[in-house]
Amino acid sequence: MSGPSPDRRAVGAAGGAAVLWATYYLFILALPASENLAIILVTPILGGAITLGVASVVDRVGLAECRRALVHPRVIASGLLFVAFQFGAVLSTRSVGAVNTSLIVLASDVAGTPLLFALISRGEGPRFRRPRFWAG
Numbered sequence: 001m002s003g004p005s006p007d008r009r010a011v012g013a014a015g016g017a018a019v020l021w022a023t024y025y026l027f028i029l030a031l032p033a034s035e036n037l038a039i040i041l042v043t044p045i046l047g048g049a050i051t052l053g054v055a056s057v058v059d060r061v062g063l064a065e066c067r068r069a070l071v072h073p074r075v076i077a078s079g080l081l082f083v084a085f086q087f088g089a090v091l092s093t094r095s096v097g098a099v100n101t102s103l104i105v106l107a108s109d110v111a112g113t114p115l116l117f118a119l120i121s122r123g124e125g126p127r128f129r130r131p132r133f134w135a136g
Contacts, residue, residue, distance in 0.1 A: 025098035
């Protein structure tokens with residue numbers, strides 16, 4: 001029995017996000033080495049803020065709901081971790097290059113994230129022991 005068909009908008013959004021994320025490394029390398037690091041770190045945050053604003057208008061989310069969500073400790077922690085990741089990606093890209101950095105990030109996304117999730121959420125552990133999971 002096959003599952004439900006994927007939402008075309010979600011697939012398009014995921015593909016667009018992957019393309020934009022890939023250009024991030026080029027953006028880092030295109031700026032001169034003497035360029036201010038804050039510009040590189042702030043630009044994606046502004047892009048995310050604009051995207052959040054558009055999404056809240058499209059989904060008709062109220063300002064009070066947004067404010068309540070943005071002050072939630074998990075959201076704040078996620079934002080701080082994202083900025084830390086950006087800082088690491090920028091330093092790594094400037095040090096070892098875009099290809100090496102993107103390969104390391106890809107490996108951590110593909111292998112590291114599921115394994116970390118398995119450690120944190122022990123309820124999903126049996127799924128990670130199946131050969132189908134490791135086959136991809």
